[in-house]
Amino acid sequence: MGLTAEPGRLRFSHGDTELARYVYEPTEVQLESPRPYLHPLRTLAGDVVSLYRPHDHVWHKGIAWSLPNVSDSSGTANFWGGPTYRRGRGYEQLPNNGSTRHLSFDSVTADRVTESLAWETEQGERWFTEARTLTFAVRDAAWTLGFATSFTNVTDQEIVFGSPTTEGRENAGYGGLFWRGPRSFTGGRVLVPDGVGGDELMGVRAPWLGFRGQHDEHGRFSTLLFVASASVRWFVRSTPFAAVCPAPFFSSEVPVAPGESLSYRYTVVIADGTPDLAELVEDLLGDGER
Secondary structure (H helix, E strand, O other), X not given: OEEEEEOOEEEEEEOOEEEEEEEOOOOOOHHHOOOOEEEEEEOOOOOEOOOEOOOOOOOOEOEEEEEEEEEEOOEEEEEOOOOEEEOOOEEEOOOOEOEEEEXXXXXXXXXXXXXXXXXXXXXXXXXXXXEXXXXXXXXXXXXXXXXXXXXXXXXXXXXXXXXXXXXXXXXXXXXXXXXXXXXXXXXXXEEEOOEXXXXXXXXXXXEEEEEEEEOOOOOOEEEEXXXXXXXXXXXXXXXXXXEEXXXXXXXXXXXXXXXXXXXXXXXXXXEEOOOOHHHHHHHHHHHOOO
């Protein structure tokens, strides 16, 4: 792995291929809930497997930790971008688009980054501090991105994490580590431990989920495997666009008391072609990467 540090971003490469770019000082407008993100993401062969700021949802940014419904006694903050879904009212654009702000790096190497961040509402109130770790490793025919986060409530009141589904919108439990795939991946295949499908797998509970798509121009396939540290419900779409999110707040709210922390950990395998995902998961478990 190679590392190039530039103002506001880190570029991770293998040989001559840039595999990932971590933008830790985003420049988007407040409406899009500025937050660090990874884009572009490429396979070892150089195929791009992420999408930045699509016209249908401009707040989608490659892979990013994004949370749409975060509430205290005064109302809901949106750390996702765009409108907020509220029970009985639907989506409304509110003055509540918060941001996740980079504070400092504790360490930066070509295979591991540890970072401190702050979650601040649109009004400038700090609700959470976060400790985040990114890891990068090259395997035989793929590479892995590790994402670990622990965030702590620094207010004096309880804060509740939810989703549009916990507000009443069926099968819209998004929130967490969210990936948006390339346009050509629309209609791609969703793979879970006991089968293959598409949009009907929305909300499935599983320890891992894969997405396989085909690229324009040359027609090659790429596969992404998302592995959670525990079985979780998945927000997944194949149409009208490709998206995957292991969603810890899919259908149940999670309260966080003052001073309390929540922690989550995921591994994303980015592979060329159509590998056997069960074998990849076994390899990860054997290497202790899950």
